[in-house]
Each structure stands twice: as structure tokens, then as C-alpha cells.
Amino acid sequence: MIHLPIAKAKDRLFEADPNNAPTEDLRDEIFQLEKEGEWIVQRVPEPYMEVKTKYGRIKKIPVEKTWHHKSCGQCGHIPGYSTSIFWLNRQFGLDYYDPTDQTSCTAWNYYASATSNPEAQAAVALRNFASAYEQGYFPLIHCGTSFGHYKEVRHALVHQPELRRKVRDIMKRLGKPFVIPEEIVHYSEWVLAMRHRIAERQVIDMSHITATVHPACHYHKLIEEDAIYDPEIYGAQRTAIVSATLQALGITVGDYSSWFDCCGFGFRHILVSRDFSRSFAVQRKIEVMKEEVNPDIVVTHDTGCVTTLDQSQFAGKAHGKKVGLPVLSDSQIAALAMGAHPYKVLQLHWHNTDNKPFLEKLGIDHEKRWSEFQAAVEKIKSGEMEYLTWEDADA
């Protein structure tokens, strides 16, 4: 009988080899199309950071000169999410641009209602890209769905000459350049790439905190080869996004069996069939995390995920479900670790599930912090102050 040596799964190391990737490297095509005069490729500004994606390819992440493609759901309903991203940039003294010449990506509309068409979607994306290029900044996409959708748009534009022609024509009629970024970069990739610099500036100890991570579907399932993977994190069998960031901050990341599942957002469901979103978020995500890990916090990196996982717990509680896990974005956790104000910067009062026990565990006096925020609000109310400024936020 022949005994072949077989390594146990846990002893096997998966090494991604870009030369053996099952998919093309779209960037080769993008640059080729530039050579053929089809469009302008906007380069990632130097200095940039390098990360590895699913098949071991290098992806460039800009440090600064970033054009912040905001998320309507973050800015509208959980504004401490985007505020924390900007706060982090300011803390490092980085040059960034927060545009008013930006629209939503229309992907929510597309995935929810289909009331769009490929030309319109691509034109909306390329109009935003053109605006960033004209400004001299590189797009950094805040929303996971915009990120996934823009990757799909880029893919379609590379492979469909007729679509390219139509969109180029639209840009020409708008008087805009026809420009595609060299990389489509999600803000959480920037946070991940900056994680060691963030950890160097950490002032709140988080080594006694356990978190569960929910990776956003549209980050790692749409054009999956463009998501960040790292042999140190899940043996590169799953995306390293968020988990690598949290570990760099000393947080223990707990694993749970429904990690791959979506959050239940569903696009149209969260608006018009919320019974589904609630049930899925509570039963397939929060309860599973609670039973298998019982973390202090759930951390994710997309608009709909924070919203669904956080807001759905209210009804779950009424039904006696095992809920009560605060949900934050990685940008908020990173900012908190660096000492950001929980209400003036993280804006935790827009969140639903009680996060006070988590703040207490970090030694943060939330009552004092809330009264500081309230004092600022009173000043705005009385007209003494027009807005809360960045200086006020750090006062």
C-alpha cells in the first residue's frame, strides 16, 4: 500500500501566482486602449502604497491627492462614517478633495429597480471620473456598491467598443475628458494600506476587544479578483479587508459560520420589503455572531451593511432575538483608536444599537463626550456658532 504524504488543510499555504491567474489583468487592456487613443488613463498619484489582490497581483493605493467619491447612504444616514474618513486624512495632514461636482453612482437604483441602462450608468461613472481628473485628484470610492458597480462599468467599457463609443460621445457633448482611473480604489483599501500608520498613532487600547467582520458583497463578490487578499489573514482564502485593519489595531477578529452571507440589505428590500432585510440581518448574521463569537462590536465597510445590521436589531430585540451588537465602519474604529470624538467625529448618535457598553469598555466617558457635543449643538442653535468646524471637533 502506498502512502502519499498529504498536508492537512491547515498546514497548506495558498500562494497566489499572478502568472496563473484565471482572469485577464484588466489594467493591461486599459493601457492598451490608451495607446490606441481610446481614452486617457488617470495614473495613481505617487507616492502610492502597494497591496495584493486575490490572484497575487499588485494594486496601487494612493496615499493622498484623493478625490472623495462620497456615498449617499453614508452621508445621508450615518454621516460619521464619511466624517471619520476625512478626519483620518486630516490627522495625517494629507491633501484630499471633498467635491460638490459629484453625483451618486446610480448603482442602488440599478440593482434595485433596473430603471437605468448601461450607457447611462457608464456615463454617470465617467462623468464623476472626469470631474476628479479635471480637479487633479484620484477617485477614492466610499461606497462598496459604487466600487463594485464602477468595476463592472470599467469591465464593460473595456470589452464593449460600442458602449465605449457611446459614452465617449456623451462626455464630448458634456465637454468633459474621457478618462478612466488606473485603479478603482475603495476607501477601506486605503484604511487597510494605512493601518500601520494608524496603529502608530493609536491612543485608545483595543487589545481587549473582540470584533466580528462583515465583508461587503459588492466589495469582494463583484469582480472578485480586485479585492485585497493576504496570506496572513484567513490564509488568503478570503478577503483580508477590514480584518487586517482591525488586527493591526490589536483587536481580536472572531470567525463565524455565516461570514460569507450578505447582510440582507437587498437594495429594494431595505426600502420596500424590509421584513426580509430585518429577518436576514438578525437571524443569519447578528444571532450567529452572538452565538458563535459574542463580540463587542461588528465592523464592516459599506453603507448598506452598517445600516442593515445596525437598524435591524431594534425589531429583533422586540422579538426576543439575541441581538445588541453595535455596528461601526472600519473608518470609525480607526478614528476612534486615534482619539476621535465619538459624537463630533464618529457621530454615533446616528446609529441605532446601543454602543455605550463598547465605549465604556474602551474607557471612554460617553456622558462627558455627549455633553460636549450637546454644548456645541446649543451654540449652533443660539446662533453663536454657524457650524461645527474641524477645529471644534478636535477641541
Place this chain on the structure above:
Amino acid sequence: MAKNIGYPLDLKMNHYADVSYDEKERLFEEVKADERYHHVLYGCYECGICVASCPSARFYDFNPRVIAQALAREDVDLVYTLMEDSIWDCSQCFSCDRCPRGNSPGQLITIMREVAVRNGLASAKKALEGYGRIIYKIMSTGSQVSPDMLQPNAFPDWGVHVNEIAENLELWRKALPPETLHTTETGWTVSDKTIIELYLIWHMTGVMDLIEGIDEGLFMILVDVMEERLEDAGYDITFD
């Protein structure tokens, strides 16, 4: 007319016998003619991996495998039934993209939804009931979600904190350090020039025709808003 055939979804029956086969075939051909179609359907192993990954399959009588198979087998009647009674349950999460055959049932559903919308199918109209304000927001303001949507009557199941946000909305928006976020009707400040460019994109790409087919009332409101603003900006454009 979409029929409320209830659950479980009995796919063996031809529920839409009153719709001609030619019409169903025409719609199917429209699905197949989409540029993306042949990149997201390669047959089906019937392995069920897509179903195991699918959030909607857990809570609805919904099945991405059936959708992939019906299309691959070119079952014209069944494809029509699915377009009327099933596709709107999909959550568009693309967990099913892990299909070992290389299919993307989620993308197939996207294409089927687009055809349903373009052709004004009853299922599309029904699915989009109550959705008009979202379409209105993105098309007219350039920002899909806005702070003023957070009203207790819209989100009663999110609890009392929605009341608190609604009551303090103006003040809390001013208590945000980024200057672009002091808005209530849009997620951030969107410049006038940007809005005009967005309207021109809607005009050049014929998106408004889709809206007209689905919700004429919404179409008329949008046209009023857009034409007036375009006229103020010096454009003589109509959406008729």
C-alpha cells in the same frame, strides 16, 4: 397582468397561458440579445451552490438555480413566469457568482429585470410601487439617499431613534465638520453644473423612456423639474 399565484411557486403550471407564446418568446429574445447575457450563462451543473449561497432563497420561494436552468433550457413559458413572479425577490448580492460553471444568476436576473422594466411588465410596476421617491431623488438631485428620508413613518421598525434624528435633523446636520454635509435634501451639496450634466446624461441615454413606461406620474413630475432647470441653464430640451 402579474398574478398572485401565491406560495409555493408552482413552476410546473403555465400560469400565463393567456399571454401568447410569441410575446413570451419576444421578451426572451430581448433578454438573450443583451451584451452581458453570454458572459453570465454557460449552462448549469444543477449543483445548487448558488442556492446555498443565496440569501433570498432562505426567506422566499425563490431559486437562482431554477432561473439559470430555465434560461439555459430556453424554457420560454417558465422564463416568463419567473419574470413575472420571481426575479424581484433577488437581493442582488452576487453571492451566486461563486457558481462553478461561471454563471451569474444575479446578473441574469438584472438583465431580466431590465427587460421587465423596458416592457412595462406588471411585475415590474408592482415591484416598484412605493419606490418612486428613490428614483425621484437620484434622477432629480444627483444623490440617491438623503437625510430627510429618515422619517418615523418611513422607518417605524427602526425605533424611536429615527424620531430623534428627524426632530434634530437641521441642527445635527450643522454639527457635521465636513462642509459638504450640511444638507438635508441631498446626501451632500451637489453643484448646479453637476445636476445639469446629470440631466443631460438622462436625456442623451433615453433613461426617461424607461421611467415613463413604469410610472407615468413620476415621469411627469421629473420632466417638469428637469425641463425647468435645464431651461434656466440655457438648454432648450424636452423629454417627450
